[in-house]
Amino acid sequence: MSKIAVVYWSGTGNTEAMAGFVAEGAKEAGAEVSLLTSAAFSSADIDRFDAVAFGCPSMGSEQLEESEFEPMFIECESKLNGKRIALFGSYGWGDGEWMRTWEETCRNDGAELVCDSVICNDAPDDEAAASCRELGKALASF
Numbered sequence: 001m002s003k004i005a006v007v008y009w010s011g012t013g014n015t016e017a018m019a020g021f022v023a024e025g026a027k028e029a030g031a032e033v034s035l036l037t038s039a040a041f042s043s044a045d046i047d048r049f050d051a052v053a054f055g056c057p058s059m060g061s062e063q064l065e066e067s068e069f070e071p072m073f074i075e076c077e078s079k080l081n082g083k084r085i086a087l088f089g090s091y092g093w094g095d096g097e098w099m100r101t102w103e104e105t106c107r108n109d110g111a112e113l114v115c116d117s118v119i120c121n122d123a124p125d126d127e128a129a130a131s132c133r134e135l136g137k138a139l140a141s142f
Contacts, residue, residue, distance in 0.1 A: 001030060001031060001032050002030075002031045002032070002050040002051065002140050002142065003031065003032045003034070003048065003049045003050050004023075004026045004031045004032070004033045004034070004049060004050065004051050004052070004053065004136070004139055004140055005033075005034050005036060005041065005045065005046075005048075005049040005051075005052045005053070006019050006022050006023045006026070006033060006034070006035045006036065006052075006053045006055070006136070007036050007037075007038055007041045007052060007053065007054050007055070007072075008035075008036075008037065008038065008054070008055035008056065008088075009037065009038040009055070009056050009057070009065045009068055009069035010055075010057065011057060011059075011065070012057075012090075013123075014057065014090035014120070014122060014123050014124065015055045015056065015057045015088070015089050015090050017123065017124050017129075018055055018088050018089070018090060018118065018120065018124050018128065018129075018132045019035060019053075019055050019088075020035070021124065021128075021129045021132035021133050021136070022053050022055070022086075022088060022132045022133070022135050022136040022139075023035045023136060024133055024136060025132065025133030025134060025135060025136025025137040025139075025140075026053075026136035026137065026139055026140040027136075028133065028136070028137060029136065029137040029140035029141055030140060031136075031139075031140035033136075034049070038056075038065075038068050038069045038072045038073075039068055039072075041072060041076075042072060042075060042076070043075045043076045043078065043079050046076055046079040046080075046083065047079070050084065050142070051083070051084035051085060051086070051114070051139045051140070051142070052083065052084075052085050052086075052139075053085065053086045053087070053088065053135065053136065053139055054073065054085060054086075054087055054088075055087070055088045055089050056069045056070075056073075056089045056102075057089045057090045057091060057092075058089065058090070058091035058092070058093075058094055058096075058097075058098040058099070059098075062091075062094045062096075062097040062098040062101075063098055063101075064098065064102065077105070077109045078109075080106060080109040080110060080111040081109060081110030081111070082110060082111075082112065083110075083111050083112065084111075084112050084114050084139065084142060085106060085111045085112065085113060085114070085139075086113065086114050086115055086117065086135050086136075086138065086139045087099065087102055087103060087106065087113070087117040087118075088117060088118040088119070088132060088135060089117075089118075089119055090119065090120050090121070090122060090123070090124070091119060091120075091121060092121070092122060096119050099117050099119050102117075103117055114138050114139055114142075115134070115135055115138040115139070117135075118131045118132050118135050
């Protein structure tokens with residue numbers, strides 16, 4: 001049984017809802033899942049998990065949330081080389097630039113992105129919920 005961490009930050013609840021769907025998908029695939037806020041996760045935790053899903057909404061001028069999520073993620077970057085990860089998040093404006101930049105950062109860190117990232121505009125609809133569940137399943141299947 002694989003151990004998956006779903007780590008997220010959410011300001012409005014949209015990314016939190018997405019994290020719940022990711023966790024559901026990973027559990028459906030037989031994984032042991034820990035659903036954690038970014039405040040409850042650090043680089044010291046990465047080695048406890050086979051894979052990690054990171055979720056953060058777009059903030060400001062299409063960037064990661066700066067006060068809590070981004071510092072945690074920057075701390076984790078040194079441990080992403082060879083790690084199976086997936087990314088998700090919601091946005092209210094823009095075109096997803098923050099996610100493309102984040103994916104590039106992760107690839108440059110040597111992370112293995114196991115599937116396409118999932119983004120949704122505002123609250124996740126049925127299609128976004130299904131995509132999040134599939135992301136969780138992909139993360140758990142190896």
